[in-house]
Amino acid sequence: MASRYALVSLLLVLSINLQNFVNAQATNESVPIAAPFLSRPDIDSIALNVTRHNDSLISPGYIFMAPYQVDQAGPYLFDNSGNLVWTGFSISGPASSHDFRVCEWNGSDHLCMYQGNQELGYARGHGIIMDNQFQIVKSVQTGGGLPPADQHDFNTINNGNQALMTIFHPLQYDLTAYNISNGQGYIMEGVFQEVETMTSEVLFEWRSLSHVDPSESYVLPNTTDVSGDGLTKDTAWDYFHINAVDKSIDGDYLISSRHTETIYKINSTDGSIIWQLGGKNSDFKQDFNFSYQHDVRFLSENSTTTIISFFDNAYNGFNGSAYFSEGKVVAINNATMNATLLQAFPNPAPFGPNDTSGGLLSASQGNVQMLPNGNAFLGWGSNAFISESTADGTPILSAYFATTGALHYRAYKFNFTSYPTDIPALYTYAQNDSAPTAFYSSWNGATEVASWAYYGGSSATDMTKLGTSPKNGFETVATQPGYQSFTMVEAVASNGTGLANSSVITTFVPGAQLSAKCNSMQCPMTGSFSSVTQLQNTTSTIPSVADKATAARWSVLGVLAIMAGLWIR
Numbered sequence: 001m002a003s004r005y006a007l008v009s010l011l012l013v014l015s016i017n018l019q020n021f022v023n024a025q026a027t028n029e030s031v032p033i034a035a036p037f038l039s040r041p042d043i044d045s046i047a048l049n050v051t052r053h054n055d056s057l058i059s060p061g062y063i064f065m066a067p068y069q070v071d072q073a074g075p076y077l078f079d080n081s082g083n084l085v086w087t088g089f090s091i092s093g094p095a096s097s098h099d100f101r102v103c104e105w106n107g108s109d110h111l112c113m114y115q116g117n118q119e120l121g122y123a124r125g126h127g128i129i130m131d132n133q134f135q136i137v138k139s140v141q142t143g144g145g146l147p148p149a150d151q152h153d154f155n156t157i158n159n160g161n162q163a164l165m166t167i168f169h170p171l172q173y174d175l176t177a178y179n180i181s182n183g184q185g186y187i188m189e190g191v192f193q194e195v196e197t198m199t200s201e202v203l204f205e206w207r208s209l210s211h212v213d214p215s216e217s218y219v220l221p222n223t224t225d226v227s228g229d230g231l232t233k234d235t236a237w238d239y240f241h242i243n244a245v246d247k248s249i250d251g252d253y254l255i256s257s258r259h260t261e262t263i264y265k266i267n268s269t270d271g272s273i274i275w276q277l278g279g280k281n282s283d284f285k286q287d288f289n290f291s292y293q294h295d296v297r298f299l300s301e302n303s304t305t306t307i308i309s310f311f312d313n314a315y316n317g318f319n320g321s322a323y324f325s326e327g328k329v330v331a332i333n334n335a336t337m338n339a340t341l342l343q344a345f346p347n348p349a350p351f352g353p354n355d356t357s358g359g360l361l362s363a364s365q366g367n368v369q370m371l372p373n374g375n376a377f378l379g380w381g382s383n384a385f386i387s388e389s390t391a392d393g394t395p396i397l398s399a400y401f402a403t404t405g406a407l408h409y410r411a412y413k414f415n416f417t418s419y420p421t422d423i424p425a426l427y428t429y430a431q432n433d434s435a436p437t438a439f440y441s442s443w444n445g446a447t448e449v450a451s452w453a454y455y456g457g458s459s460a461t462d463m464t465k466l467g468t469s470p471k472n473g474f475e476t477v478a479t480q481p482g483y484q485s486f487t488m489v490e491a492v493a494s495n496g497t498g499l500a501n502s503s504v505i506t507t508f509v510p511g512a513q514l515s516a517k518c519n520s521m522q523c524p525m526t527g528s529f530s531s532v533t534q535l536q537n538t539t540s541t542i543p544s545v546a547d548k549a550t551a552a553r554w555s556v557l558g559v560l561a562i563m564a565g566l567w568i569r
Contacts, residue, residue, distance in 0.1 A: 031070050031384075031402040034084060037475045038440040038522065039425040043089070044071045045474075046406070048082035048386075051352035052398035055080075057390055059375045062447070065411040066100040066113060067384065067401060075100035075113055077416075077445070082399055084474040086418070086445035091134065095125060098151045102414035105129050105138065105160030105197065109416065114154045121226030121238060122168040122188075127154035129197070132418045134445055142167055142193050143202045151409065152243040153192070160197060164245045164253075167191040170236035171209070178214075178221050178230065178237070185221075185230040187214065190242030192255060206253070206271045208240040212260060216280050218291075219259040224318050226364075227259075244296045244310075256296040256310065263296050263310065277332065277339055284332065288341040290314065291321040294381070295367035295410065299329065306332040307342070309368050311378070317363035324348075324359035327368030327378050327389075345376045347387040350398050360385060367410040379411025386411045420445040426502040428456075428487040430509050431518050436482065437507055438521050441489040442475040443500070450494040452476055456484025460504045463488060479520070483507070 032047040046067055062085055063078040074097050077085035088097070096118045103112035109132070116125015126149055127140035142149045146167050155164040168188055175185030190208035195201060217239040222229035230237035244256040252274060253266040262279030266272070275283045278290060290312040299307040309329045314322035327345035332338075345368060349355035365381025374391035384406045388397035401408075424443040430436065441452050449471045457463035466480040487507055491499040509515075510523055517524055 031406045033071065034474075036525075037442055038427040038429075039442045039475055040444065043084075043087055043444070045084045045087050046070050046072075046076065046401040048078045048084075048399050048401050050080075050082040050397070050399045051350070051355075052387075052395060053081070054396040057375075057394075057396040058388060059371045059373050059377070059413060061371075061413040061415045063386060063399075063411065063413055064100050064102070065379065065386065065408050066097045067406055067408045068096055068098075068118075070402070070406045073097065075111075080397065081473075085447065086134070086420075088134065091130075091136075096123060096151070098123070098409040099154055101410075101412045102416050103129065103156040103160060105156060107159070108132075110137070110160070111416075112154060112156055114149070114151050116148065116151055118151075119168075121228075121241070123151035124148040125151065127156075127163060127165060127197075129156075129160075132416070133421050134418065135421065138197060140165070140195065140197050141200045142195060143200055144193065144205055146191060146193075150242075153245050155245060156197060157194075157247050162194050162203065163197050164247060165193055165195060166242050166245060167193065168238070168242075169207070170233045173230075173237075175221065175230050175237065180221065180230050186228075186233050186236035187230065188228060188236040188238040188240070190240035190255075190257060192242060192245040192253070194247070204268060206255075206266055208242065208257070211271065211273055212240060212257070212262075212264075214239045216260045216262070218261055218280075218319070219316070224316060243294050246297050248298045248301050248306075250301065254296055254298055254308065256293055258292050258294065258313075258316070261291045261293070263293070263308070265306070275332075275334070277330075284337050284339040286339045288328065288330070288339070289321045290328065291319075292316040292363075294365060297370075299370060304333060304335050306334065308332065309370055309376075311362075311366040311368045311381075313362050313364065313366060313381070315361050315363050320361075323361065325362045325366060325380070326359075327376055329370070329376075343376075343391070343393055345378060345387075345389045345393050347378065347380065347385065347395060347398060349395065350380075350383075350385050350387070350400065352398065365407065365409045367412075369412050371413060377411070377413045379408060381409065382407055384408060388413070416447065418445050418447045423500050424489055424491050424502040426487065426489050426505055428484065428505065428507040429522055430483050430507050431515055431520055433483050433509055435520060436479050437484040437487065438477065438479050439487065439489060440475055440477055441491075441502065443491055444474075446491060446499070448493050448499060449491045451492045452478070453490040453492055453498075454478065454480050455488040455490070456480060456482075456486065458485050460486045463504070468492070477521070 034045040034047040066075045072089040075088040098114045100113040111130040116123040129138040149165040150168045152166045169191050173187035194204040219227045221237040228235045228237045241258040246254045251268045260279045263277040265274040292313040294311045296310040312328050329343045331340045348359045360383045362381040362383045367379045369377045376389045378387045384402035385400045427440040429438045451470050453468045454466045455463045469478040488504045489502045
């Protein structure tokens with residue numbers, strides 16, 4: 001197997017460095033932020049930059065993702081044009097959010113995601129279910145005396161009555177065969193459980209060490225960024241790395257092990273392995289290769305054939321089997337024991353039709369979702385991209401929210417209707433008290449708004465309707481004639497029904513000196529104080545630069561603060 005990877009791995013590293021350089025030059029940015037929303041200045045949303053968009057072929061729905069290592073990590077909704085629909089930054093607390101999608105629970109569509117504390121290559125946390133008002137209605141945990149659930153799968157099944165969840169379980173282990181012979185080592189066991197979502201009762205549990213020997217792993221201790229060295233419980237050797245679990249209509253399970261490069265079908269009665277695809281002991285003759293895969297799913301199954309999908313990373317940052325990652329749909333013939341590639345879904349020009357980079361190679365994470373119309377929707381994991389392709393693999397949508405640094409575990413597309421408990425947000429501005437009034441209106445998470453109605457007047461109790469305009473993106477900007485001291489907006493549905501009103505607010509009017517720098521729509525943002533003298537005269541709590549002793553004290557405190565920040569990080 002070492003010879004299988006040797007040359008291609010070297011070429012992969014070189015090509016990745018070149019691709020990253022080209023991409024960085026093409027975009028000249030790392031994690032772009034959407035333009036500030038004046039009605040919601042607290043929101044620093046990622047900007048989803050659409051580089052390919054075939055409107056006639058793209059499936060309807062919203063784009064679901066949960067980016068992290070960005071300014072405001074958390075679950076997000078975007079439309080097909082890249083407009084923000086909802087940001088759930090901090091909705092589930094300070095921990096990481098992953099695998100944000102629509103799920104069925106309690107007889108209706110809900111929102112599911114994983115939330116937990118991030119470790120190196122896995123996490124500890126729980127599943128969260130939210131209603132269509134973005135209210136958390138259920139927390140789902142694993143059980144059986146094992147660690148809390150891992151991030152890699154929180155998959156609700158059977159109309160949401162049960163959930164499949166993964167666990168990373170460190171155990172004491174004899175690793176003498178792996179050059180750890182001075183004492184006992186630690187190994188990370190891959191576990192999945194099927195639990196009742198209402199009670200978190202464990203209905204079925206499977207443990208990798210009972211069925212898969214560590215010798216089947218392609219990732220040895222201390223060889224990758226997430227392998228672990230096997231020396232302590234906190235650095236247990238992750239020989240298996242379970243990263244997906246699904247269940248068929250017949251009741252058997254399908255799981256993915258990244259580090260054995262194998263997909264397993266598991267008997268739901270006794271946990272035995274029915275068959276395994278890929279890896280060192282594959283049961284099938286294959287006409288395709290894959291490695292370090294994610295997100296394996298049942299698509300259909302009968303007495304002779306099983307059709308599955310998965311995301312073939314083809315690379316883990318150290319070794320690989322191809323130059324680019326792609327989604328795959330595979331047919332497994334249980335009679336002839338042949339596995340056949342039915343369709344691949346690459347992203348050959350991620351920056352648009354004129355891009356010649358060749359595709360994306362994702363060293364971690366990623367998924368492929370087969371949509372009802374036959375299209376495939378892909379999240380590119382360690383590459384901050386999403387894409388959609390037709391059933392024959394033709395790319396019809398490509399978008400990115402970063403070029404380096406930012407990540408997202410999976411991305412999806414679903415139809416969803418939401419009714420936030422909050423009300424619309426509004427900011428209004430006039431350059432002076434005789435100028436027209438600019439309205440900036442938004443409603444985070446409201447999917448049913450078709451237009452805005454604008455109201456204004458000289459008092460909060462005496463306002464008239466000024467006009468309407470269609471909703472345009474997350475924040476709609478419109479100018480209404482005449483100065484309005486007090487303003488309000490009404491969100492209106494497509495059938496003309498009023499959905500909700502904003503609060504009544506007063507219009508911002510700059511003073512004479514600032515107004516000279518403004519235009520009819522807004523004032524420029526300032527990035528600095530006008531002068532040191534002005535700052536010292538108006539802000540007595542900041543030490544004067546002339547006071548050398550005080551300045552020195554603040555410098556020392558600043559250094560200590562920086563050191564503390566590095567330590568906490």
